[in-house]
Amino acid sequence: MAVYSIKDLENISGVKAHTIRIWERRYGLIEPNRTSTNIRYYSDADLKKLLNISILNQNGYKISKIAQLSEQQLRDRVLELCINGRKNNLHIESLMVSMLELDEKKFVNVLSAAVIKYGFEATVEQVLFPFLDRIGMLWQTGTINPAQEHFISNLIRQKIMVAIDNEMQNIVAQGPKMIFFLPEGEMHELGILFYSFIARKEGLEVIYLGASVPLEDLKAVQQIRPADAFFTSFVTARDKEQLEVDLLKFRESFTDIPFFVSGKLVRELEPQLPDNFTVISSVRIFKENIKLLQYSD
Template sequence: MSNYSIKDLENLSGIKAHTLRIWEQRYHFIEPKRTDTNIRYYSDEDLKLILNIATLRENNCKISKIAKMTFEEINGKVMQIAEKNLRFPDQINSLTLATIDMDEDRFEKILNNNIVKYGFEQSMLKIIYPFLAKIGMLWQTGSILPAQEHFISNLIRQKVTVAIDGHFVTEEESRGKWLLFLPENELHELSLMFAAFILRSRKFKVIYLGQNLPQEDLQSVKRLQNPDYVLTISTTSPKKNDVQQYIDDVADLFSSATVFVGGYQVIGEDLKRKKNVEFMYKMEDLIQFVEEMGPDYTKEDSEKTSKVMRYS
């Protein structure tokens, strides 16, 4: 069982801590426990209840009415909303609950419903990415176990793998060649996999090398493959002090290609960019770049698009 502060509940549900305290006093929804040093904390069941209440309120259910419902009635109402009303915040809350309970059937049902409604790409952008950000908060506060995080990451990975396999691109129909890889010791692969889907679904050839690629191996890859574009993502590796040198080395090695670099080690950092380097702050940047590429796209066009991305 995990413990949560009232600030955790606020961050995860969007309901202000002040409001939660008023509800405690007025409706007795939740009764926080206290540590030996008299610090208030909340349980998994408290978090699930607050997430469910947040979903009901987002769907115009008054708090006075919710207060009269049993825990089972609240759960049932939320399940009906999740199945019928595919609003993004509702789906994110439902996926969070499925993660806490490690409920694979519920997770699959919610995600599949959204993919049918919105398509795989929009489901990733509008639901899965915000959901993963919420799970990241839970992980950082120690509110979910590594097993829960691995459980949900593997389910999403399976979905992305199937989506990628549905878009095979031959050399003849390819609009250009992309080389995708993660730096050595970098293991956070979901964004790179999603990038592969985005590119293959738009008829680009993708050479996918995956996670944890030693930098010295890039020399051999360069000799075997001569990509038009390179994409790498740095979330935890290299270390911040080494990121600039790493980007410069990749840019120099693939000097005739456009090199895209994204990830937490890049976003918001004061890094210099060589002429052939583009910083990818969000996945929509990649989508914007490839969407602006017509069938007769040239290297000159690529440079124009890059300038638009830099100043948009």
């Protein structure tokens, strides 16, 4: 059983620690355990309950009413909201619960409901990417079990792979060639996998290399099948200076080839980019740059 501090609960649920304490004292919604030195700590069950409470509260339920619900009623109301909900954060919170419970059926139901409402591309960009950003941070800080992160990441990967397989049957690549890869040490590949799907839909020829590709291997691939552009992503913790050094190494190795870069780290650190590097922060921006690449080909 995992053990969480009140700060962990705040990071995962988005509910402020001060609010959690009020809910504890006033409504008895969560009853934390305490260490021998009287410090609160919480269990998986506490976290799951808080996530469900947060979902209902964000969707108009008063805390006083939530406090009157049984555990089963609480879960039932959340499931009902998940199926009929309109807010993306509702789906994100529900995916968080399915990850913590290792519940594949719940994950599929939540994702299917989102796809029906928003479409596949918008669901990945507006629901799954923010969700992955959150669990990536929690995984790196040890707040969640790595097995839980692997469980949900593999389910998402399966869904994207099915979409890619379907796309490959329908489209013949006639556009520029783009290599998708993660730098050495980077393992979180769902982002580049999704953008490779978008590239295929837009008619590009895709060479997908996956995670943790050494620079020398990338050079070898470029000699065998020269690409018109590269796409990569940075998620794993490094400081701004190291990120800029890594980007410059790519520029020096592939002097004239456009690079598209994405990932939480790039967005947050805002590094100085070498010439002909473009930050991809949305599907729209990526599609616009694909068109520019096609016109210049």
